[in-house]
Amino acid sequence: MAIHEVFMPALSSTMTEGKIVSWQKSPGDKIEKGETVLIVESDKADMDVESFYEGYLAIIITPAGEAAPVGNTIALIAETQAEIEQAKQKAASANPATPAPVAQPVSPSPVAATAVAATPTPPKNGRIIASPRARKLAKELNLDLAILTGTGPNGRIIAEDVETASGRPVVAPTPSQIPAPAVSKPVAAPTPVAVPLGEVAPMNTLQNAVVRNMMASLSVPVFRVGYTITTDGLDQLYKQLKSKGVTMTALLAKAVAVTLQKHPILNASYVENGIQYRAGINIAIAVAMPDGGLITPVLKNADQIDIYSLSRTWKDLVERSRAKQLQPDEYSSGTFTLSNLGMFGVDKFDAILPPGQGSILAIGASRPQLVVSADGSMAVKRQMQVNITCDHRIIYGADAATFLQSLAKLIETNVQSLTM
Numbered sequence: 001m002a003i004h005e006v007f008m009p010a011l012s013s014t015m016t017e018g019k020i021v022s023w024q025k026s027p028g029d030k031i032e033k034g035e036t037v038l039i040v041e042s043d044k045a046d047m048d049v050e051s052f053y054e055g056y057l058a059i060i061i062t063p064a065g066e067a068a069p070v071g072n073t074i075a076l077i078a079e080t081q082a083e084i085e086q087a088k089q090k091a092a093s094a095n096p097a098t099p100a101p102v103a104q105p106v107s108p109s110p111v112a113a114t115a116v117a118a119t120p121t122p123p124k125n126g127r128i129i130a131s132p133r134a135r136k137l138a139k140e141l142n143l144d145l146a147i148l149t150g151t152g153p154n155g156r157i158i159a160e161d162v163e164t165a166s167g168r169p170v171v172a173p174t175p176s177q178i179p180a181p182a183v184s185k186p187v188a189a190p191t192p193v194a195v196p197l198g199e200v201a202p203m204n205t206l207q208n209a210v211v212r213n214m215m216a217s218l219s220v221p222v223f224r225v226g227y228t229i230t231t232d233g234l235d236q237l238y239k240q241l242k243s244k245g246v247t248m249t250a251l252l253a254k255a256v257a258v259t260l261q262k263h264p265i266l267n268a269s270y271v272e273n274g275i276q277y278r279a280g281i282n283i284a285i286a287v288a289m290p291d292g293g294l295i296t297p298v299l300k301n302a303d304q305i306d307i308y309s310l311s312r313t314w315k316d317l318v319e320r321s322r323a324k325q326l327q328p329d330e331y332s333s334g335t336f337t338l339s340n341l342g343m344f345g346v347d348k349f350d351a352i353l354p355p356g357q358g359s360i361l362a363i364g365a366s367r368p369q370l371v372v373s374a375d376g377s378m379a380v381k382r383q384m385q386v387n388i389t390c391d392h393r394i395i396y397g398a399d400a401a402t403f404l405q406s407l408a409k410l411i412e413t414n415v416q417s418l419t420m
Helices: 081-094 132-140 159-166 205-217 232-244 248-260 307-322 397-413 415-419
Strands: 003-007 017-023 036-041 046-051 055-060 067-069 073-078 118-120 222-230 269-271 274-276 283-285 336-340 359-372 378-391
Touching (some): 003 081, 017 205, 036 073, 132 159, 222 397, 232 248, 232 415, 248 307, 378 397
Parallel strands (some): 283 336
Antiparallel strands (some): 003 073
């Protein structure tokens, strides 16, 4: 018999604390080995945390809505019902000045306590992925989630799936009973969050992660190079392929990825013992989140994937990023980043280099311009401004300039090759 501590898990290499979105079990509930106990918000995603042990949830130390540092004890699991009271006393004795549960680590007992009781698990074959409300409804209706097919992002079982399978209507909770879901919608400017003027609004987990990354970027010596690219051919190609589900984002990512094949130093990064040349070309693309902050879903091996598959993958990534369902590898494995504010009408801007990468390309809007050619003739052409930010420890001005020349040549004279 023993009392097990549930620690706040590290869901990514950069995570220093996690916020508990919800507890899937209540104190006194029976817990099976491998069963989801809680959902934790890491830097940029919500992930299920499962128990390594069978027992009873004795006491919750960090309640839903609160955050705790990685490694802190957030709950205690008793192996038997008889040990539940003992676990409560243990938590109280660890915090004598605060009888109510608080987010403080519990001092382990060398006799009774066993460390590491839970671990995050990413979705995988054979594992049931379901929303908290879907799990609750299935329990109320005595319905086995294993027999359902999820219609949510990435095959996630949602409440509507449970309602459909149950064959009888389920009263939906009122808006005041559940938080507003993160819904998939076209890329647009994030809606400003209403806060009382004159007050300090605390940052969410994602915004704090952005702060840490930006502070890390201050130590990197960077330089910037701008270039003007004519986009008449690219715009025409997009009009032809839009009805087939191809996005401008996928076209730009594909163009950059193909160009990087000829300029591997732009896809490399600085490491302590030299230059890390990447085996794959993984294009990260900045996406604004509805509740603040940004995330960079990654199109892996973008140079090797056809434009139609790339567009479908991008749509899926954006939907799951807004629902906070991306796995760490899907937003932290980028080797080169795109930031496209041109969709908001921005002419040009400079982007901040992400940690662990050598380059980021800022893309402005494509606009009609009066262009004078070498022979003095004039014509109206659509052009966009791009600015690349590079790590000067490994990339030099000539490297950035020749990369931009190659990118411009591809877009201006050979854009149809992106569909091959």
